[in-house]
Amino acid sequence: MFPLFRLGVVLPGCLLLVMWTSRDFFGTRLFPYGVPQRITDRPTFGRVDASNDSLRLKHGKLRKIYERRIDHTAPRLLSSPETVFFGPDGTMYTATDQGHLISLTDWKYESNHTITAKTTLVKSLGPGRPLGAKFTSDGSTIYFADALLGLLRLRHPHNPESKVEIVASTVVDTNGQSTPIMLADDLTIGPVSGKIYFTDASTVPPPRNGDMTYDPMYASKVDALKAAPSGRLLEYDPSTDTGEIEYIVRGSPSPAYFDGVDCAWKGVTAATSHCFAANPSSVILAARILLSLPHPVDWMLRTLLITLPKEWLPKTTHYGGITVVDPTTSSYIALIQDPTGEDVRHITGVTVHDNKVFLGSLENNYIGVYDLS
Incomplete structure (x- = not known):
């Protein structure tokens, strides 16, 4: 029995010694994106108000744009359109999870809630997952925020010979270190300066x-478990010889995740200035429980969860929402939501155009249209 006892003590001890001496090896495999940090300032979240269902179809302000399919044996083009953007002639475009740039034209109002559109493949953008995109003011170039490749550019998109360019895939941080632009997810272009402002999440x-599509939402779960700031707002100036990337805003201390936002500006595109931010999901119960636990219990649970396969992590809730704020006073205006995601859910991209808010998603096969009038 004594040898067995010694064996039961020595073997685990040897295993711990091996793991300790090889901690860099095990650490990089168990925690390839870093270990969770201690949460010192715990965020609080409001509860979903089920009585606010202003984004439901029954109120008559929401419609959905679907692909008009003639040949049902052909692959669907309108697949997970994350962000909608418009050309100078008013044509609607989007980029899909297959890496395709498509246009949507010839709209037909099939019912009070349903619109169909002709979809046309404009360009295959190659490997990557394009998310946010905008035309330059002269309409000759599209800039893309790509979750894998960084900031991309496509000149003369309707020219069959045009090629996608990688404009920037790294940025030098304040410590002088070159860091990858990872999960670039939205952008806008200054109407006067022409500078490109984009976020990497x-x-x-x-x-x-x-x-074989990509799962950008996995990163938000890992970042939430790490409780580490990660989002950055970056600036690219195409007027310089080589282009310059600069930091504008870094992530806040809370485990926040940058997502789609667009604004209507007084005197330019609207009578008043309002910004609309996408709310992909309400805070899930598992996150509320973790945030309520004391340290180090919450830290140990988050450390365990972060090592699990992505398929085992908690799923996001069925929810769709748009937060409306006044950018001139930084004040909250309203929350437009579908509290159960029954009609529209997982909104990750918003675009304001023609007094409407167009709603993109990483999951849906349609584009939502909310009428602001």
Whole structure:
């Protein structure tokens, strides 16, 4: 029995010694994106108000744009349109999870809630997952925020010979270190300066799904478990010889995740200035429980969860929302939501155009249209 007892003590001890001496090896495999940090300032979240269902179809302000399919044997083009953007002639475009740039034209109002549109493949953008995109003011170039590749550019998109360019894939941080632009997810272009302002949301690259598309939302779960700031707002100036990337805003101390936002400006596109921010999901119960636990219990649970396969992590809730704020006073105006995601959910991109808010998503096969009038 004594040898067995010694064996039961020595073997685990040897295993711990090996793991300790090889901690860099195990650490990089168990925690490739870093270990969770202690949460010192715990965020609080409001509860979902089920009585506020202003984004439901029954109120008559929401419509959905679907692909008009003639040949049902052909692959669907309108697949997970994350962000909508418009050309100088008013044509609607979007980029899909297949890396395609498509246009949507010839709208037909099939019912009070349903619009169909002709979809046309404009350009295959190659490997990557394009998210936010905008035309330059002269309409000759599209800039893309790509979750894998960084900031991209496509000149003369309707020219068959045009090629996608990688404008920037790294940025030099304040410590002089070159860091990758990871999970670039939205952008806008200064109407006067022509500068490109874009966000990268995370240091975690999106993994592949079983259908070979990418899962950008996995990064938000890892960042939430790490409780580490990661979002950055960056600026690219195309007027310089080589282009310059600069930091504008870094992530806040809370585990926040930058997502889609667009604004209507007084005297330019609207009578008053309002900004609309996408709310992909309400805070799930698991997150509320973790945030309510004391340290180090919450830290140990987050450390355990972060090592799990992505398929085992908690799923986001069925919810769709748009937060409306006044940018001139930084004041909250309203929350437009579908509290159960029954009609529209997982909104990750918003675009204001023609007194409407166009709603993109990483999951849906349609584009939502909310009428602001």
